[in-house]
Amino acid sequence: xxxxxxxxxxxxxxxxxxxxxxxxxxxxxxxxxxxxxxxxxxxxxxxxxxxxxxxxxxxxxxxxxxxxxxxxxxxxxxxxxxxxxxxxxxxxxxxxxxxxxxxxxxxxxxxxxxxxxxxxxxxxxxxxxxxxxxxxxxx
Amino acid sequence: xxxxxxxxxxxxxxxxxxxxxxxxxxxxxxxxxxxxxxxxxxxxxxxxxxxxxxxxxxxxxxxxxxxxxxxxxxxxxxxxxxxxxxxxxxxxxxxxxxxxxxxxxxxxxxxxxxxxxxxxxxxxxxxxxxxxxxxxxxx
Amino acid sequence: xxxxxxxxxxxxxxxxxxxxxxxxxxxxxxxxxxxxxxxxxxxxxxxxxxxxxxxxxxxxxxxxxxxxxxxxxxxxxxxxxxxxxxxxxxxxxxxxxxxxxxxxxxxxxxxxxxxxxxxxxxxxxxxxxxxxxxxxxxx
Numbered sequence: 001x002x003x004x005x006x007x008x009x010x011x012x013x014x015x016x017x018x019x020x021x022x023x024x025x026x027x028x029x030x031x032x033x034x035x036x037x038x039x040x041x042x043x044x045x046x047x048x049x050x051x052x053x054x055x056x057x058x059x060x061x062x063x064x065x066x067x068x069x070x071x072x073x074x075x076x077x078x079x080x081x082x083x084x085x086x087x088x089x090x091x092x093x094x095x096x097x098x099x100x101x102x103x104x105x106x107x108x109x110x111x112x113x114x115x116x117x118x119x120x121x122x123x124x125x126x127x128x129x130x131x132x133x134x135x136x137x138x139x
Numbered sequence: 140x141x142x143x144x145x146x147x148x149x150x151x152x153x154x155x156x157x158x159x160x161x162x163x164x165x166x167x168x169x170x171x172x173x174x175x176x177x178x179x180x181x182x183x184x185x186x187x188x189x190x191x192x193x194x195x196x197x198x199x200x201x202x203x204x205x206x207x208x209x210x211x212x213x214x215x216x217x218x219x220x221x222x223x224x225x226x227x228x229x230x231x232x233x234x235x236x237x238x239x240x241x242x243x244x245x246x247x248x249x250x251x252x253x254x255x256x257x258x259x260x261x262x263x264x265x266x267x268x269x270x271x272x273x274x275x276x277x278x
Numbered sequence: 279x280x281x282x283x284x285x286x287x288x289x290x291x292x293x294x295x296x297x298x299x300x301x302x303x304x305x306x307x308x309x310x311x312x313x314x315x316x317x318x319x320x321x322x323x324x325x326x327x328x329x330x331x332x333x334x335x336x337x338x339x340x341x342x343x344x345x346x347x348x349x350x351x352x353x354x355x356x357x358x359x360x361x362x363x364x365x366x367x368x369x370x371x372x373x374x375x376x377x378x379x380x381x382x383x384x385x386x387x388x389x390x391x392x393x394x395x396x397x398x399x400x401x402x403x404x405x406x407x408x409x410x411x412x413x414x415x416x417x
Contacts, residue, residue, distance in 0.1 A: 034409075
């Protein structure tokens with residue numbers, strides 16, 4: 001009866017500085033054999049569009065420094081976001097949800113999303129998962 | 140002895156893109172019969188001033204796109220923030236707190252707040268509620 | 279066997295408006311006899327560099343208003359961040375962690391950090407603490 005611990009993250013941000021913690025936590029959690037549930041909503045939904053993770057920038061005026069930050073990330077041997085996603089996927093306990101309301105709001109079609117998306121759900125479905133989780137974060 | 144599950148959200152942001160998730164989560168939680176506790180602090184306090192919810196904008200330079208976003212929200216049939224608040228209120232398990240320290244800091248008087256505010260409390264009181272909650276978020 | 283309740287905060291932001299809630303929650307938590315664990319990552323790491331807390335500004339264009347906000351904070355008799363940190367430290371149940379990956383990324387050396395830092399750890403170590411915490415927040 002050794003149930004897996006669970007982490008639920010609401011990913012509201014679409015900027016690179018926030019997506020890195022999301023996927024660093026997700027990959028750490030997967031390596032620790034947690035169930036990891038990521039719900040991408042509002043700006044976060046952009047990260048689930050094809051090319052979205054690679055195109056994420058630093059916020060506001062700092063966006064000009066995105067290339068330099070990517071260089072530092074590479075130098076520190078931190079994998080790119082798409083690679084972190086792939087690693088999480090291979091470890092196998094990650095679920096990725098796109099927020100249905102945001103898809104309507106931003107007029108995003110299902111075929112625009114990356115194939116790693118497991119499901120398109122509303123806030124109620126995700127909240128139900130979060131209620132049972134050991135860690136919940138809004139990023 | 141079936142105790143209600145509880146969600147506690149610290150609302151630090153006052154921008155429209157963050158207030159929507161707050162009230163979408165609050166209304167989903169209310170519909171799921173959770174106790175929902177919202178603590179408005181720092182920029183978030185503006186949302187509790189009369190006209191504050193209607194006046195909330197997108198952050199930074201994106202504030203110019205606020206009207207367009209409101210149009211999309213309307214088209215997607217998502218209710219305005221004030222209507223979401225009213226809906227939560229009618230479902231009845233929502234408590235709204237204004238942060239007492241922020242009120243001093245921003246020089247906000249009690250009579251400037253909307254009548255939906257249940258109480259003006261400090262961080263310690265809210266933290267005590269959060270310790271018992273099943274979901275805690277900082278937005 | 280009355281175990282202390284625990285709060286774990288991931289401090290991702292380095293701006294003054296976010297660092298205040300971090301240290302207000304930390305000092306409230308310490309006063310309530312909680313164990314408080316703060317993990318400083320990404321922009322948050324700047325707050326752990328010598329002079330970092332005093333140098334923190336409001337975000338983006340609002341940074342111009344930092345001095346005015348500091349004046350209001352002083353008028354409201356809220357202690358400066360460095361004083362809040364000292365108060366937490368004296369109450370004694372606070373642990374401060376610097377994110378090891380961020381240190382590499384931002385090229386920060388251990389000797390640049392304030393002496394209040396207890397340890398330099400990775401996300402996995404902190405996640406393990408957070409899994410056991412009663413309150414977890416990402417700020």
